[in-house]
Amino acid sequence: MSAIASPIPPLGMTGRVTQARVILSEWTKLHSLRSTRWSLLAAVVLTIGLPAIFAAVTSSHWGSMSPHERADRHPLDIALAGINLSQLAVGVLGVLVITGEYATGMIRASFTAVPKRLPVLWAKIVVFAVVSFLLMLPSVLIAFVVSQAILSRHDILQISLSHPGVTRSVIGGAVYVMLFGVFCLALGAIVRNTAGGIATFVGVFFVIPPLLNVFPVSWQNAINPWIPNSAGRSIFQLTHSSHSLSPVGGLAVFLAYIAFAVAVAAVLLVRRDT
Amino acid sequence: MIEAAGLTKFYGDKRAVDDLSFTVKPGMVTGFLGPNGSGKSTTMRLALSLDAPTSGDVTVNGKHYRDHRSPLHEVGALLEARSVHTGRSAYYHLLALAQTHGIGRSRVKELIDLVGLHDVARKRAGTFSLGMGQRLGIATALLGDPHTLLLDEPVNGLDPEGIHWMRNLLKTLAAEGRTVFVSSHLMSEMALTADHLIVIGRGKLIADTSTAEFVRRASGSVVRVRSPQAARLAALLSASGRAVTPIEGELLEVSGATPDSVGETAAANGIVLHELTLVQASLEEAFMELTRDDVEFKAAAA
Numbered sequence: 001m002s003a004i005a006s007p008i009p010p011l012g013m014t015g016r017v018t019q020a021r022v023i024l025s026e027w028t029k030l031h032s033l034r035s036t037r038w039s040l041l042a043a044v045v046l047t048i049g050l051p052a053i054f055a056a057v058t059s060s061h062w063g064s065m066s067p068h069e070r071a072d073r074h075p076l077d078i079a080l081a082g083i084n085l086s087q088l089a090v091g092v093l094g095v096l097v098i099t100g101e102y103a104t105g106m107i108r109a110s111f112t113a114v115p116k117r118l119p120v121l122w123a124k125i126v127v128f129a130v131v132s133f134l135l136m137l138p139s140v141l142i143a144f145v146v147s148q149a150i151l152s153r154h155d156i157l158q159i160s161l162s163h164p165g166v167t168r169s170v171i172g173g174a175v176y177v178m179l180f181g182v183f184c185l186a187l188g189a190i191v192r193n194t195a196g197g198i199a200t201f202v203g204v205f206f207v208i209p210p211l212l213n214v215f216p217v218s219w220q221n222a223i224n225p226w227i228p229n230s231a232g233r234s235i236f237q238l239t240h241s242s243h244s245l246s247p248v249g250g251l252a253v254f255l256a257y258i259a260f261a262v263a264v265a266a267v268l269l270v271r272r273d274t
Numbered sequence: 275m276i277e278a279a280g281l282t283k284f285y286g287d288k289r290a291v292d293d294l295s296f297t298v299k300p301g302m303v304t305g306f307l308g309p310n311g312s313g314k315s316t317t318m319r320l321a322l323s324l325d326a327p328t329s330g331d332v333t334v335n336g337k338h339y340r341d342h343r344s345p346l347h348e349v350g351a352l353l354e355a356r357s358v359h360t361g362r363s364a365y366y367h368l369l370a371l372a373q374t375h376g377i378g379r380s381r382v383k384e385l386i387d388l389v390g391l392h393d394v395a396r397k398r399a400g401t402f403s404l405g406m407g408q409r410l411g412i413a414t415a416l417l418g419d420p421h422t423l424l425l426d427e428p429v430n431g432l433d434p435e436g437i438h439w440m441r442n443l444l445k446t447l448a449a450e451g452r453t454v455f456v457s458s459h460l461m462s463e464m465a466l467t468a469d470h471l472i473v474i475g476r477g478k479l480i481a482d483t484s485t486a487e488f489v490r491r492a493s494g495s496v497v498r499v500r501s502p503q504a505a506r507l508a509a510l511l512s513a514s515g516r517a518v519t520p521i522e523g524e525l526l527e528v529s530g531a532t533p534d535s536v537g538e539t540a541a542a543n544g545i546v547l548h549e550l551t552l553v554q555a556s557l558e559e560a561f562m563e564l565t566r567d568d569v570e571f572k573a574a575a576a
Binding site: 115 | 319326339347349356360361373384388414418
């Protein structure tokens with residue numbers, strides 16, 4: 001036997017699977033795909049670009065606006081306008097982080113390396129949450145500064161981060177997009193299919209809310225604050241009425257939805273055949 | 275060492291694996307043979323804890339695969355359908371898997387060179403040919419320098435040079451004392467590579483035997499003999515317990531005999547022979563014969 005040279009150089013080590021190692025692995029997986037870079041670039045550009053455009057349009061048309069129209073323009077709404085679209089890019093990426101593995105068969109390689117499976121789900125959530133927050137936080141801050149600079153000719157549209165609730169709203173915007181992405185990742189893990197995952201989050205966040213209009217107003221006021229979309233948006237809205245949750249309340253409800261989705265995903269991940 | 279005991283798997287009502295029991299021993303190449311759809315890939319997925327058995331059990335190196343703390347060091351797997359993200363390069367694919375076990379970049383580069391993917395390591399795996407994909411799969415399997423290898427149809431899509439390389443690789447791995455379990459639907463390929471064969475059909479075990487024994491059983495069973503005194507020879511051979519089938523005129527086929535014994539019988543009785551041939555059933559025929567009743571999708575009879 002010794003006559004045959006080993007074709008495989010010996011490894012000389014035996015490493016165990018640890019959560020930290022799986023997190024590093026998931027970071028490698030995330031940054032080594034083009035779809036990640038494009039989705040995140042789109043999210044950053046939309047977060048900063050839309051407020052800049054809205055601010056420029058508002059500024060140039062300010063003179064011709066009616067008092068009623070002017071009263072409707074809030075500088076913080078302008079600064080955070082990009083979130084409405086950038087959350088779509090982040091949500092799609094959140095779904096893809098897991099469904100991309102099912103679509104290509106990569107999931108089998110992942111679960112062969114980490115047969116306990118759950119460390120893969122936790123690592124995906126941690127890496128995706130950290131990366132999206134670290135990109136969204138500077139993006140919303142830049143969006144705030146840029147839109148304020150463009151609106152600088154109009155004193156009434158100037159606000160500062162030291163105003164009550166403004167800093168919380170701006171940071172809350174980044175928190176909301178991050179949590180939205182995690183919610184979508186969990187939906188992707190449950191559905192295991194890219195189109196299905198995207199359809200599910202679009203349904204939950206963008207189709208169901210307007211459908212509530214068929215109900216009597218009293219019902220709407222009772223139900224609306226508690227649906228995922230409204231609860232999540234309470235995190236970054238500056239003003240809160242009696243028909244919306246407080247920022248902390250909204251955060252708590254939103255986190256509860258996410259925890260439920262992640263728990264369902266985790267149970268299915270361990271139980272299902274691959 | 276891979277041990278299956280009463281392994282059974284249903285997908286809905288469909289029985290993919292049916293009460294399979296076998297042992298795959300270290301130090302040799304064990305071929306896992308069966309027609310398409312016979313349950314080979316399912317058995318491999320069960321062994322890797324990718325699917326859960328409906329009943330029965332399969333362990334690798336003494337434990338359920340899921341319970342190994344360093345699975346890539348225990349088992350290297352090449353799965354049939356490609357298991358690579360098409361958008362990721364070969365290098366990052368291997369690196370991501372290596373990192374789960376704390377295996378470093380130098381090992382990843384070493385294996386990329388070993389399987390001959392150096393020039394394309396930074397290209398997206400989706401652009402790879404079938405053969406390049408198989409080489410990436412082999413690199414994945416060998417990443418952790420595992421004791422046991424589970425390879426599903428590893429020669430699929432390889433060119434002749436690649437097939438030769440794969441055969442030598444498998445033999446060398448086994449010679450190093452590793453357990454090498456290789457599935458294939460090609461009997462001829464397994465005859466060249468495997469020391470032992472486990473044959474299944476429709477999820478059931480059909481044969482568990484050494485390749486030499488399988489080959490011996492498959493060939494030499496029929497002797498073709500031509501003689502002007504065919505009728506007399508047939509009577510003599512039948513009398514000594516051989517099954518004789520008259521083919522046409524002077525031609526007979528004798529089963530359960532060797533050319534030596536037929537020739538000696540003829541000589542002892544002064545019978546003239548014009549032809550004496552051992553009819554070699556090909557391994558492929560033997561395999562088809564063995565699995566005839568167990569083929570999942572038969573071609574419709576004409």
